[in-house]
Structure formats: structure tokens, C-alpha cells
Amino acid sequence: MCSRCRTNEASVLAATSRRRFLQSVGGAAAGLALGSPAFAKDKKKDTKKDADKDRESPKPQNDIPPDVALSRLMKGNARYVAGVARRHDFKAEREALVGGQNPYAGILSCADSRIAPEYAFDSGRGDLFVCRVAGNFANDDTVASLEYAAAILHVPLFVVLGHESCGAVSSTIKSLKDNTTLPGHLPSLVANIAPAVKATMDQPGDQLRNAIKRNVVDNVAKLKSATPILSAAVEQGKLKIVGAIYRLDDGKVELIA
Numbered sequence: 616m617c618s619r620c621r622t623n624e625a626s627v628l629a630a631t632s633r634r635r636f637l638q639s640v641g642g643a644a645a646g647l648a649l650g651s652p653a654f655a656k657d658k659k660k661d662t663k664k665d666a667d668k669d670r671e672s673p674k675p676q677n678d679i680p681p682d683v684a685l686s687r688l689m690k691g692n693a694r695y696v697a698g699v700a701r702r703h704d705f706k707a708e709r710e711a712l713v714g715g716q717n718p719y720a721g722i723l724s725c726a727d728s729r730i731a732p733e734y735a736f737d738s739g740r741g742d743l744f745v746c747r748v749a750g751n752f753a754n755d756d757t758v759a760s761l762e763y764a765a766a767i768l769h770v771p772l773f774v775v776l777g778h779e780s781c782g783a784v785s786s787t788i789k790s791l792k793d794n795t796t797l798p799g800h801l802p803s804l805v806a807n808i809a810p811a812v813k814a815t816m817d818q819p820g821d822q823l824r825n826a827i828k829r830n831v832v833d834n835v836a837k838l839k840s841a842t843p844i845l846s847a848a849v850e851q852g853k854l855k856i857v858g859a860i861y862r863l864d865d866g867k868v869e870l871i872a
């Protein structure tokens with residue numbers, strides 16, 4: 616997994632019992648994980664001790680339902696906007712998270728350096744499972760990362776977080792308008808963002824704003840319908856997926872989907 620995972624993936628898989636996984640995401644999703652070499656290997660370690668460990672959350676305050684998670688996230692953003700963010704004791708948080716993680720929200724954010732989800736939601740270590748890519752779209756890798764968050768870490772809430780003046784979206788608009796191909800690997804970003812740009816091309820109002828919003832809405836829908844893991848978690852009410860836009864001037868996050 617990515618460097619944001621402060622835990623050893625194998626230990627997490629070992630600590631996740633087959634029963635709990637089945638309950639979490641349904642048979643189809645469980646079948647995927649049970650078939651993986653990592654799980655097959657770690658099944659042998661599925662002792663009573665591991666099962667007991669599984670029930671312990673490093674941050675018990677993060678074991679909350681989706682709606683409570685959303686409320687908590689937005690309260691954190693309100694503190695950030697008001698300039699009254701909490702002081703985070705990183706030393707204590709580091710120690711608490713040595714054995715695992717149980718973040719209460721997953722964020723699919725743009726890579727833009729002005730966004731910084733941990734700051735924007737005034738959160739500590741182990742609170743947010745953040746996937747970032749310029750243009751905050753769901754591709755195979757980000758969907759897979761969020762599947763891990765939902766199925767293994769039992770994260771109850773995902774937010775697709777777009778933002779004002781997104782360079783990835785404005786570059787896509789320009790590339791399509793000028794009918795030019797960007798250098799390097801940039802066409803990959805364009806290909807992922809282009810559907811939202813094309814869908815809003817003839818809409819009245821600010822084209823960039825419209826495309827940014829549509830890109831968030833489309834990717835919320837994409838995550839909700841991502842079979843078999845995310846769609847099942849949403850259907851079972853274990854996972855809520857919403858979309859939001861971050862305002863650059865005051866840092867406010869507005870829910871839009």
C-alpha cells in the first residue's frame with residue numbers, strides 16, 4: 616500500500632477475520648480477498664489472539680457511523696476555516712497507531728498543494744485515508760485503494776474533494792478546446808477528466824466551475840457503483856460517499872453531492 620498506511624498490510628490482513636470481512640462487504644468482495652495470496656498466507660495466523668486484536672481499534676473514537684463521520688469532518692473544516700484548529704499531539708498519535716489504523720474518512724483529493732485534506736478537516740494521524748491525484752478522479756488505483764479502506768479498514772465515509780481553480784481541469788479544457796495533445800503522461804489526466812469537461816461544455820455560466828463540479832459528481836457516482844466492494848458497502852449502509860468543493864480563499868468545504 617502507499618506510504619500513508621502507517622501499518623504493515625500483512626498484519627492488518629492477518630488481524631481481519633474472515634467472518635468480519637464477509638459481514639463487511641458481502642460474499643463477492645470477500646471472495647476476492649480470500650483468493651489473494653496475502654490472505655491465504657495470513658489465514659494460518661487467524662488465531663483467537665488475532666481475532667481479539669481485531670476488535671481493538673487504535674482510535675476508538677473513529678469507529679462511527681457514516682453520518683457521524685460526515686458531521687465530524689465538517690466540524691473539523693469549520694474549525695480550520697475559523698482559524699481555531701486543534702493542536703495535535705503527533706507523538707502520542709504515532710505511538711497509538713503502531714499496531715494498526717482505523718481512519719474515519721477516506722478522501723479522494725486533487726494533488727494541488729493548496730488543498731491538504733488533513734489540514735482542511737483539522738484531523739490527526741490515523742483519521743483520514745487520503746488518495747490524491749491531479750483532478751481527483753477515480754481510476755483503477757484509487758478505486759483499489761479505497762476498496763482497501765472500505766473492506767479492510769472499515770472506513771464509513773468517502774469524500775471526493777474537488778477545488779476551485781483546479782489546474783488539471785483547466786488544462787483539460789484547454790487541451791480539448793485547442794485540440795492539442797499535452798506532453799509526457801499528461802494525456803492520461805486529460806482522458807480521465809475529459810468526460811466531465813465535455814458534459815458541461817454547453818452549459819451556461821463559468822465553464823471551469825461547471826466542469827470541476829461535474830467531475831466531482833461523476834466520480835462520486837463512479838465510486839458508488841464500483842463493484843463488488845464499494846457498491847456492496849454503500850448498499851449495506853456501511854459506507855457513505857459524498858462530493859465536495861474546497862474554496863481556496865477561505866478554506867470552506869461545500870458539499871455538492
Ligand SMILES: [Zn+2]
Pocket residue numbers: 725726727749750751778780781782783784
Ligand atoms: Zn486540482
